Amino acid sequence: MEKHEKTNKIGIVDKWLKKHSVAYSGATRHPFIHSIRHGTVDLSSFKRWLGQDYVFVRASVPFLASVLLKAWKESDDSSDVEVILGGLAAFNDELAWFKKEASKWDVSLSDVVPLDANLRYCSFLESLMSSDIEYTVAITAFWASETVYQDSFAHCLEDNSNTPEELRETCERWGNDGFGQYCLSLREIANRSLEKAPADVVSKAEVVFLRVLEYEVEFWNMSHAET
Numbered sequence: 001m002e003k004h005e006k007t008n009k010i011g012i013v014d015k016w017l018k019k020h021s022v023a024y025s026g027a028t029r030h031p032f033i034h035s036i037r038h039g040t041v042d043l044s045s046f047k048r049w050l051g052q053d054y055v056f057v058r059a060s061v062p063f064l065a066s067v068l069l070k071a072w073k074e075s076d077d078s079s080d081v082e083v084i085l086g087g088l089a090a091f092n093d094e095l096a097w098f099k100k101e102a103s104k105w106d107v108s109l110s111d112v113v114p115l116d117a118n119l120r121y122c123s124f125l126e127s128l129m130s131s132d133i134e135y136t137v138a139i140t141a142f143w144a145s146e147t148v149y150q151d152s153f154a155h156c157l158e159d160n161s162n163t164p165e166e167l168r169e170t171c172e173r174w175g176n177d178g179f180g181q182y183c184l185s186l187r188e189i190a191n192r193s194l195e196k197a198p199a200d201v202v203s204k205a206e207v208v209f210l211r212v213l214e215y216e217v218e219f220w221n222m223s224h225a226e227t
């Protein structure tokens with residue numbers, strides 16, 4: 001099958017995006033994202049998000065390494081490993097970027113105390129690292145988490161947005177076209193893997209997709225947390 005045919009085919013995750021559009025919009029059109037897009041964001045909220053996200057991305061590295069291992073063992077397409085390896089390289093760049101951005105905003109990353117919602121999301125990722133979790137389920141979770149960030153920050157870069165100049169670089173990190181293409185590659189991998197999976201694994205992946213959306217909402221909520 002040609003590559004473009006694969007891209008245009010409506011896959012299982014595309015159906016879920018329709019079926020769960022309210023939950024998906026809740027995660028990608030959160031008030032924190034709206035406040036960036038409208039230029040009304042409270043900078044203390046932004047700084048809180050920045051510190052918390054640094055902790056989260058660090059915790060995502062072993063999770064993604066576990067997905068890489070599962071792809072190596074379970075995937076029938078060797079290009080999956082390359083896409084996931086690209087994701088690990090992106091995490092490496094992200095961590096360097098967080099350090100630079102934190103110093104710009106006077107946020108001390110070594111003093112960040114992970115808040116409960118962050119700890120819960122990190123534990124969830126850790127639970128997905130178990131060898132009992134199928135590659136299909138793990139890659140679906142990873143696709144969902146990357147896509148929420150891509151969609152949210154791309155929204156802040158649309159023509160009619162009023163995103164403050166000093167926050168554009170943050171939005172471009174996840175909202176740029178290259179990251180969008182990478183998310184599409186993850187979507188293709190998830191769709192292909194789900195297509196071949198037994199029904200119970202597909203159901204498990206759908207539940208995990210919805211859990212990711214919930215964790216993402218709670219993560220954004222932390223930006224205006226008092227503690």
Ligand SMILES: Cc1ncc(CN)c(N)n1
Nearest residue numbers: 053056057145146149219
């Ligand atoms: C909470 C969260 N979710 C997703 C991403 C994108 N890697 C992130 N940096 N932080």
